[in-house]
Amino acid sequence: MVQAPNIRPRIFDADDPALTVGSDRLGVLIVDDDDAVTRFLGDALAGMGCEISLAHDFDQAIRQMHVGIDMVVTDLRMPGRDGMDLVRALRGSHDRAPLHVVMITACKDEETIGLATEAGVDDFLFKPVDPVKLMLVLSRTRRSVRLHRMLQRRNTMLTRTHERMRTLLCELRDDLDAAAGMHRRLLPREEQLPGLRMTHVYRPATMLGGDTIGAVTVGEGRTLFFLLDVQGHGVRASLASFHYHRRLQQMAPADADALSLAMQRLNREILAEKEEIYATAIAGIVDVPAGEGWIIRAGHPEPLVMQTGGGAADETRRLDTAAAFPLGWFSQAEFRATRFPFAAGTRLVIYSDGLLDCCDAAGVPDAQSLAARIDTCRDRPIAAIGALVERLLAHRDGDMPLADDVSLLAIEPDCASGALHDRTDS
Amino acid sequence: MTDTAIIHVAHARLDAAAAPDFRAMLDTKVGPECTRVLLDLSAVEFMDSTGLGVLVWLVKHVGDRGAIAIAGTRPAVATLFRLTQFDTLLPICGSEEEARDALSL
Known part of the structure; x- marks a missing residue:
């Protein structure tokens, strides 16, 4: 051997x-x-x-x-x-x-x-x-x-040991930087998502985070999007989230049933790792020409929806979705997709619970307070949501490190896109 | 009574730093013959995903042979339980008395 x-x-x-x-x-x-x-x-x-x-x-x-x-x-x-x-x-x-x-x-x-x-x-x-x-x-x-x-x-021994330690630390930091760069390159880019406009915020608590955000085209006018939050942070959580991100991209589910199956499969794969690791997740598919989407919420905070140009009654609210256990808890868990309208003027916002901790009311994570803050961006371009969250984080942490990874993804149909017009014409 | 464990968790923060200690404590107090576990979380002000992971481990560890009830969840912990559906797995009680009733103690 x-x-x-x-x-x-x-x-x-x-x-x-x-x-x-x-x-x-x-x-x-x-x-x-x-x-x-x-x-x-x-x-x-x-x-x-x-x-x-x-x-x-x-x-x-x-x-x-x-x-x-x-x-x-x-x-x-x-x-x-x-x-x-x-x-x-x-x-x-x-x-x-x-x-x-x-x-x-x-x-x-x-x-x-x-x-x-x-x-x-x-x-x-x-x-x-x-x-x-x-x-x-x-x-x-x-x-x-x-x-x-x-x-x-x-x-002499201490000086040399110190020099060696410093060299090793530099190498380690370079390695972590490289890994963080690879993770960051997984982030979605709007130019690769026809028919959608988007904004995102991705702030790991340490150099490497357990959160990951993905969005990829999976068919005519359809986009798979997801946000995963692997338990813990640091190298272990980061490696896991990188892997789960890739798995979801590989499976590339293009409809509600395929999305349920993909989540079931990922759930079982995580359980099979015997690593005692789990992830909360939101994954969904939007069909821009059809003006609808499906979403699965596994142990994750509820998404928010807002209507641009709407009246006072259309204020940003939590989207009612079926709840499932986090991925990696139970092999028999089911992941049912909830359908939601995704017509022009609708924005969907998904985020990790690390963001809720930044909007807490007296130590209690408060989704309502987050919704109210995001609602101020209703009649502004979608990028304003990302900018608002960045300001919120800067205001909150100052020099203090974040306690948890923070990530957010907001998407809306791009009304000017060809994909939407094709369907309207036909 | 070794078939019952009543555990008052003393950690104010059940996070990644406290999780190994918390798990070792549960492992000691919840033996293979233990069928009823009352977990009092009233001192726990904050719990993160790693702390919750230990509770999921406890649920699997006790498995079908027994029952667990939780008492004294603070609001932040209750929110985490709700978001992750953990509160559908076992009785989350307002007081230790309620939890004792739930376990027929």
């Missing part, structure tokens, strides 16, 4: 040379104008496992400083610039490096010690140098250098 490849990207690289434990070797620079002192200290420290460099004055010492130096042992009194100057120069240029600085002096007065400490001296050795104290100083240095090296390794 072929093992699935491990595609989880590697964030931590155990072979990274920056993370390997370094040696305990200490590089020591001894700075003293007295050869006897440098020889004594050099021999003693070399005997304790140190790698020794020597300098006799300030300038030599600065030239000898390189990456491998972990500890500087300097005399205080030297001709020219003295040990104090050297310590200040080292701390000035190597402040971030793990450098342990030891000063050798015969002078024990408080002022000198204070100044040296302020300049950055870590330890003092008093002349004549006691070998035991030298060993203690070296041991402290080792501990300090070891700690510094460990911190450096961890910092």
Whole structure:
């Protein structure tokens, strides 16, 4: 059996040379104008496992400083610039490096010690140098250098891990962007729907949503339209809604019976997935030349209908439709289509419940309030409905993310279209 | 009485974040011998599709062997139940007493 490849990207690289434990070797620079002192200290420290460099004055010492130096042992009194100057120069240029600085002096007065400490001296050795104290100083240095090296390794590891995570996040975001783009390309386009005018709003709560809107021509003058809202949101809901959208398009039902069968089939297909996922849906067919349509509502809010140019009695209202369970709940569920008039001047508006939450009255989703708002667009072009909902969302969320995906589709017969005129003439 | 479970749901929001916890709780309290479940939702102010999915799972889990009654639905939850026809599956009662009557408890 072929093992699935491990595609989880590697964030931590155990072979990274920056993370390997370094040696305990200490590089020591001894700075003293007295050869006897440098020889004594050099021999003693070399005997304790140190790698020794020597300098006799300030300038030599600065030239000898390189990456491998972990500890500087300097005399205080030297001709020219003295040990104090050297310590200040080292701390000035190597402040971030793990450098342990030891000063050798015969002078024990408080002022000198204070100044040296302020300049950055870590330890003092008093002349004549006691070998035991030298060993203690070296041991402290080792501990300090070891700690510094460990911190450096961890910092390097964190920096690299952070960079890798950032790269992975960018890749992930690009992937999600690409998927969201594919989902968005499923949205209906008016120029592909002869005989209809439409507007839609599609606003996923996260980068990828579980809502999907579709409209496609399924025959002479007939258009299949639907709005599905898959439970939840994010990648899982989005993948499911993309798939269900495609299935409905493939089945392309062109009359009421075919629409019922398509919904039944999709219902059973969702149940067969054993994913414990479901979708609420509205799907319908409009026949523009015949001036009628059929609609199936599966666990979804009722559609709204409005009459353009009508009187006060024609205000936007909920369309009375047979109700069915959401898709994916019960295998025996039935999906009966309700016929409705779709003559010139009729607009049908379908939407996901995420939009109702934006029109709630005291925390209660309110379809009546949504109908009243949409009614203000009655005598304006259909695009005004989409614009109104966009304004509603902008007014509501501000910088706050939406709690649920929001989508809406409004359609009306295009009276100027040839499809309508053909039937009128015949 | 292990054949009866009376559950007062404490989550104010039964959404995607709360659903796994809610389902695990139901799984524990509604065992295979349980035939009557009273679910008090009076503390639940909001329920989304994922929360409702857990209730549908409960309906299938209890299946034909038993009965479920729900008490104390807030308006937002009642709207969700109505839109999805969930309220046709089992008695949605105004109070715990009514729900007890519905289950003959």
